[in-house]
Amino acid sequence: MASSIAALLAAGGLHAQSSVQITGFGQVVAGTVTSGNSHPGTGYDRDWDFKDESLFAIQFRGDLNEQWSATAQIVATGREDFEPEFAWAYVGWNGGNGWSAKLGRQRIPFYRYSDFLQVGYAYPWLRPPHAVYNLPFSNFDGGSLSWSFAGGEWFNTLSLVGGKHNSDLTLSGQPAEIELKGLVGLTYEGTYADWLTLRAGYFEADVTIDAQALNPLFATLRGNGFGIVADALDVARDPGSFLGLGAEINHGNWLFVAEATWVEADRTYLTDKKQFYVTAGHRFGSWTPTLTYGRRKGDAKTGIVGLIPNVPPLVPLRTAVTQVVLSDSLDADYLSFGLRWDLSNNVALKGDFTKYENKGPVGVTNESDALALGVVFTF
Secondary structure, three states: OHHHHHHHHHHHHHOOOEEEEEEEEEEEEEEEEEEEEOOOOOOOOOEEOOOOOOOOEEEEEEEEOOOOOEEEEEEEEHHOOOOOOEEEEEEEEEOOOOOEEEEEEEOOOOOHHHHHOOOOHOOOOOOOOOOOOOOOOOEEEEEEEEEEEEEEEEEEEEEEEEEEEEEEEEEEEEEEEEEEEEEEEEEEEEEEEEEEEEEEEEEEEEEEEEEEHHHHHHHHHOOOHHHHHHHHHOOOOEEEEEEEEEEEEEEOEEEEEEEEEEEEEEOOOOOOOEEEEEEEEEEEOOEEEEEEEEEEOOOOHHOOOOOOOOHHHHHHHHHHHHHHHOOOOOEEEEEEEEEEEOOOOEEEEEEEEEEEEEEEEOEEEEEEEEEEEEEEEEO
């Protein structure tokens, strides 16, 4: 892919050197688990790892004329062996009077920092809080329409998005594929006097998760007359929704950020999750310490298990269904201590220590602590 990109740039360079903007960002991060064996949101274990959260990216933006532009963002992450992938690839339109649109691959605006999800320099933490920023996908292929307007001291943006998504993921330790069809969403973001930002977003989609490892279980359930249980475990074009609210206060040397999300999946065993985090920070010159508390809660839909009679011949089948149903339940708390040191207007050093505790559904508590240090930059 890299050679193809280089050839494309070389071919177009003679015609577009003056109108193409090239920017980039990246980070080199080392991390380890100091207690426990793994840590959510990372691939760390007991050994120091310099690869998992490191990444490099480059972005190209070319003006086609006064109204139209083309943007491509290519990201290579250590987690994917630095294989470059297109995170963004869209055509943009600026219609004037606050109207704009994008068509192609772009970020799903789930969160306050969705547009800067991988730009470590853009936010106060080493990584966005996993209590909320935990969906295994972030992009969609489709279109978005936005209207920005001022009202008094408020600057507001309304956005409508629609499209689809398809990607690989890991589900209960097994490879799977997720597909979102009919993705639609509406977001609002308003900034008051440059120190207060409020946002809200709501999204719906039909969700399909193809988990090949579960197909034998589905076949056994249907073969024994428990098709309704198989349908609950087999996520196939089931309606899902996402509601997100957020606020940020950046006043003087004080910083407060909070987001809450509600993720629901109807007609499936996937739990309805309630999640939030709150961050407080204070700038002391070029130093910014932060404290973040986050929480995730998702109650297992154990009623699905109850559809199988608890009799000896069906115990193995009931046990297998129970394991799947409980695999998505959680009652987790996060406590993070962060420190940022701005070395210049485009380079910062960051550190993070996060304590995690998840109270399991059968009385088993999973705990881990993770430490990470890194340098983040833009160019």
